[in-house]
Amino acid sequence: MNRRESSLDAVEQIRHADNHTWFHPWEYLGDAGQANRTQVQRAEGIHVYDEQGQRLIDGPGGMWCMQIGYGRHEMAEAIAAQALQLPYMNPFSLTSATPVRLAAKLAELAPGDLNHVFFTTGGSTAVDTALRFVHFYNNLKGRPQKKHIISRELAYHGSTYLCATVTGKDRDQNWFDIQSPFSHFLPAVNPARRPAGMSLEAFCDARVADLENKLRELGAENVAAFIAEPVQASGGVIVPPEGYLKRCWDICRQHDVLFIADEVVTGFGRLGHWFASEAVFGIQPDMLTCAKGLTSGYLPLGALLISERLFQEVSGDNAKGASFGHGFTYSGHPVCCAAALKSIEIIERENLLQHVREVSPYFLERLHALREIPLVFDTRGMGLVGVVECTVRQMLESGVPEAELYAFETELGLRIDQHCHELGLMVRPLTNQCVFSPPLVISREEIEQMFDILHEAILRTQRDLERELGLALR
Numbered sequence: 446m447n448r449r450e451s452s453l454d455a456v457e458q459i460r461h462a463d464n465h466t467w468f469h470p471w472e473y474l475g476d477a478g479q480a481n482r483t484q485v486q487r488a489e490g491i492h493v494y495d496e497q498g499q500r501l502i503d504g505p506g507g508m509w510c511m512q513i514g515y516g517r518h519e520m521a522e523a524i525a526a527q528a529l530q531l532p533y534m535n536p537f538s539l540t541s542a543t544p545v546r547l548a549a550k551l552a553e554l555a556p557g558d559l560n561h562v563f564f565t566t567g568g569s570t571a572v573d574t575a576l577r578f579v580h581f582y583n584n585l586k587g588r589p590q591k592k593h594i595i596s597r598e599l600a601y602h603g604s605t606y607l608c609a610t611v612t613g614k615d616r617d618q619n620w621f622d623i624q625s626p627f628s629h630f631l632p633a634v635n636p637a638r639r640p641a642g643m644s645l646e647a648f649c650d651a652r653v654a655d656l657e658n659k660l661r662e663l664g665a666e667n668v669a670a671f672i673a674e675p676v677q678a679s680g681g682v683i684v685p686p687e688g689y690l691k692r693c694w695d696i697c698r699q700h701d702v703l704f705i706a707d708e709v710v711t712g713f714g715r716l717g718h719w720f721a722s723e724a725v726f727g728i729q730p731d732m733l734t735c736a737k738g739l740t741s742g743y744l745p746l747g748a749l750l751i752s753e754r755l756f757q758e759v760s761g762d763n764a765k766g767a768s769f770g771h772g773f774t775y776s777g778h779p780v781c782c783a784a785a786l787k788s789i790e791i792i793e794r795e796n797l798l799q800h801v802r803e804v805s806p807y808f809l810e811r812l813h814a815l816r817e818i819p820l821v822f823d824t825r826g827m828g829l830v831g832v833v834e835c836t837v838r839q840m841l842e843s844g845v846p847e848a849e850l851y852a853f854e855t856e857l858g859l860r861i862d863q864h865c866h867e868l869g870l871m872v873r874p875l876t877n878q879c880v881f882s883p884p885l886v887i888s889r890e891e892i893e894q895m896f897d898i899l900h901e902a903i904l905r906t907q908r909d910l911e912r913e914l915g916l917a918l919r
C-alpha cells in the first residue's frame with residue numbers, strides 16, 4: 446500500500462470512528478452516525494487544512510477564540526516549559542507564580558476595580574461562578590429574597606445547568622429541564638427585527654423600558670443581577686442600538702442590581718480592546734466573565750472578574766465566617782495560565798488591538814456590502830465579529846409555516862458553507878446565518894480574500910436556488 450492509500454485509509458477510519466463514537470457538542474442527532482464532519486488536520490496563521498489538504502481561511506476563528514493565529518512556536522514553548530516545571534498545583538490550598546501573574550495581569554487590563562479573579566475551566570463555568578457568587582453575596586448580605594436574574598432572549602451564556610437557565614436561545618430550551626424560578630428573559634434586542642416604521646431610537650427606548658418594566662414587575666428588591674453579552678454572539682451577532690447598554694447599566698445601578706458583562710466572546714481584542722464593556726460601551730460592570738480568547742484557544746481557561754467593592758462586601762468581618770464554597774480542580778491550572786500569559790504578551794507585543802481597530806472598518810465595509818445580494822437579509826457586526834443572514838424574501842412573504850422555513854433556512858446556511866468550503870473559506874453556519882470572527886492577525890488582504898469568497902459563495906447559492914425554485918430572487 447502506498448503512502449497516499451494509507452493516509453486515505455486513516456481519513457476513512459477517523460471519519461467512521463468520529464461518526465460512531467464522538468458525541469459532539471450541540472450534535473444534531475438526526476445526523477448521528479453520518480455527520481461526516483470536515484477533519485481539520487493542521488493549522489497555520491489564519492488557515493486550517495482539511496483532510497484533502499485543502500487550505501481554508503478560518504472564518505469563525507475556531508469558536509470565536511483564535512486571536513493570535515495558529516502555529517505559534519512560542520505558545521508551544523511556553524506551554525511545554527510550564528508543563529515541565531509545574532504541570533499542576535492544588536489551587537484549593539496552594540498558590541504558584543504563573544496563575545498569580547495572570548490574575549494580576551487581568552486585574553490590570555480590566556476596567557475599573559475588577560481586581561479579583563476567579564479562574565474557571567471555560568466560559569460556562571465562569572458564568573456559573575458569577576451566578577453562584579451573586580446568590581452567595583446576597584445571602585451573606587442578609588437579603589435572601591434578592592435572587593432573580595434578568596437575561597435576554599437569544600443570549601448564550603453556556604451549557605452547564607446553571608448558565609443554561611439564563612441562556613435564552615430556543616434550542617437550549619428544548620428537551621432539557623432547565624427552568625429556574627430565578628431566571629427571566631427580556632425580548633431580544635435585534636434592531637433588524639424591529640417593527641416596520643419604528644426608529645432606532647424608539648426601538649432602543651422600548652428595549653430599555655423592558656428592563657425597567659421587568660424590575661417593576663419583580664420588585665427591584667428581589668432582583669440580584671442583569672447578565673448581558675455586550676454583543677450577543679451566538680444569538681446572531683446582535684449589536685445593540687447605541688446607548689442601550691449604558692442605559693441598562695444606569696438602571697441597574699439605580700436599583701442596586703448587579704451588572705454581569707459576559708465578555709467570553711468580546712474580550713481579548715475582538716472589538717479592538719482588551720474588554721469591550723468600558724472601552725466600547727462606557728459601562729463598568731460589577732462582574733465580568735471571560736474565556737476563549739484568553740488563551741487564544743490554545744488551552745481551556747476561563748475567569749470571572751469581581752469588583753473590589755463586591756469582594757470587600759463579603760470579606761473580612763463581612764464574611765461572617767463563610768467560605769465561598771465553590772471551585773474546580775483545575776482552577777488556575779498553571780499550564781493554561783502560562784498559555785494565557787503568552788497569548789496576552791503576543792497581543793501586546795504585536796499591537797493586535799490597534800491592528801483590529803485599523804482593519805475592522807474595512808471588515809465591516811465588506812460585510813455590509815453583501816447586502817446588495819438579494820439572498821442577503823441582513824448583515825451585522827462590530828470590530829472583527831460579524832454575521833451575514835440570508836433568506837428568500839418571497840418565502841418569508843408567502844407565509845410558509847415556521848417549521849418548514851426553519852428547515853429551509855438551516856439548509857441555506859449549509860449550502861453557503863459548502864460553496865465557501867470549495868472556494869477556500871470555512872464559515873460557521875447557524876441556520877441561515879454565517880458567522881465571522883477571524884483570527885485577529887488577519888490582514889487587510891486576507892479580509893479582502895475572505896469576503897471575495899463569501900460574496901461568490903452566496904451568489905452561487907442564489908443561482909442554485911433560482912434554478913431549483915424557478916424564480917428570480919429579489
Ligand SMILES: Cc1ncc(COP(=O)(O)O)c(C=O)c1O
Binds near residue numbers: 710
Ligand atoms: C457569551 C458566551 N458566554 C459563555 C459561553 C460558554 O463558554 P464555554 O463554551 O467556554 O463554556 C459562550 C460560548 O460560546 C459564549 O459565547
